[in-house]
Amino acid sequence: MNNDTAYVTIKDRIATVILNNPSEGNIIDEGMASTLNAIFIELNEDENIAVVVISATGPVFSIGRTQISSELSIHERRQILHDLNISDNLTRLRVPTIASINGDAMEHGLEIALCADIRICNTSTRFRCNDLYNGSAFPIDGGTQRLPRVIGTSWTMDMLLTGRIVDAQEALSIGLVNKVVKNDILENTTSELASLIASGATIANQYAKEAVYSGMEINLTDGLRLETDLNVILQSTYDRSEGIKSFLEKRPPIFKGE
Structure with a gap:
């Protein structure tokens, strides 16, 4: 390479x-x-x-x-x-x-x-x-x-x-x-x-990038739908659960990109 x-x-x-x-x-x-x-x-x-x-x-x-x-x-x-x-x-x-x-x-x-x-x-x-x-x-x-x-x-x-x-x-x-x-x-x-x-949530960062760039190529209504869809998908990830858990336990999160 x-x-x-x-x-x-x-x-x-x-x-x-x-x-x-x-x-x-x-x-x-x-x-x-x-x-x-x-x-x-x-x-x-x-x-x-x-x-x-x-x-x-x-x-x-x-x-x-x-x-x-x-x-x-x-x-x-x-x-x-x-x-x-x-x-x-x-x-x-x-x-x-x-x-x-x-x-x-x-x-x-x-x-x-x-x-x-x-x-x-x-x-x-x-x-x-x-x-x-x-x-x-x-x-x-x-x-x-x-x-x-x-x-x-x-x-x-x-x-x-x-x-x-x-x-x-x-x-x-x-x-x-x-x-x-x-x-x-x-x-x-x-x-x-x-x-x-x-150090942030890898999947959330990836979804944010996808939402921003894909949203620039489609109309606002479809962009908002994409944002909602990605938000829903994110709720089922390990990183999202870890973010909440670490906040409640008052410790730095350990994200896995999952």
């Missing part, structure tokens, strides 16, 4: 997926994409995982993806674009996800960050979606679809049409990230948040 350009570590029910090609700016190529997809698929089948963190080594998160030759046939280009797709398996993760953005997240790097439920970056991080503006390409991994869902249509069109840099503070102000922290505390801040989430 791991290779030189991407790997995963697991500790205390937290899986940390790391982009590891810093000499190339953690650029996304077919090899890294294949490894990341394999990691995400395996993590989604692991009942012991409560949170997934996506991070990177080096001074940047990811500056984008490998360039695709214009000399290739349409079929060949389509196949490469398919192979570079990461967002489908990342967004299918049942558990909460956190992007710990340790530097520039450009183009495909931004698209990966957008797939996370929560985004934290350091003060030196910059964001950009420059594919369209410079005419070299077009977003390939959900940029035109997920960015407006996160920051709204107007800010999305601003970023797409100008290809300009958005710094960390502006990213915070437009809702692109949840929190901006100093460079030297990003890892600890992310770890503390991941540990807090992992």
Whole structure:
């Protein structure tokens, strides 16, 4: 599952997926994409995982993806674009996800960050979606679809049409990230948040994620029905009983994800 350009570590029910090609700016190529997809698929089948963190080594998160030759046939280009797709398996993760953005997240790097439920970056991080503006390409991994869902249509069109840099503070102000922290505390801040989430009821967290994201794709009435259905299902779980029992016994709950 791991290779030189991407790997995963697991500790205390937290899986940390790391982009590891810093000499190339953690650029996304077919090899890294294949490894990341394999990691995400395996993590989604692991009942012991409560949170997934996506991070990177080096001074940047990811500056984008490998360039695709214009000399290739349409079929060949389509196949490469398919192979570079990461967002489908990342967004299918049942558990909460956190992007710990340790530097520039450009183009495909931004698209990966957008797939996370929560985004934290350091003060030196910059964001950009420059594919369209410079005419070299077009977003390939959900940029035109997920960015407006996160920051709204107007800010999305601003970023797409100008290809300009958005710094960390502006990213915070437009809702692109949840929190901006100093460079030297990003890892600890992310770890503390991941540990807090992992200490909660795993099934409840999964149901909350399902309700929020599925609810965005359906009308309000159906969304409310989904919320009610998930609430009813949750009542029969061990974690729900443990939550009540631990409260009455005045002790920390021990959730099992069951």
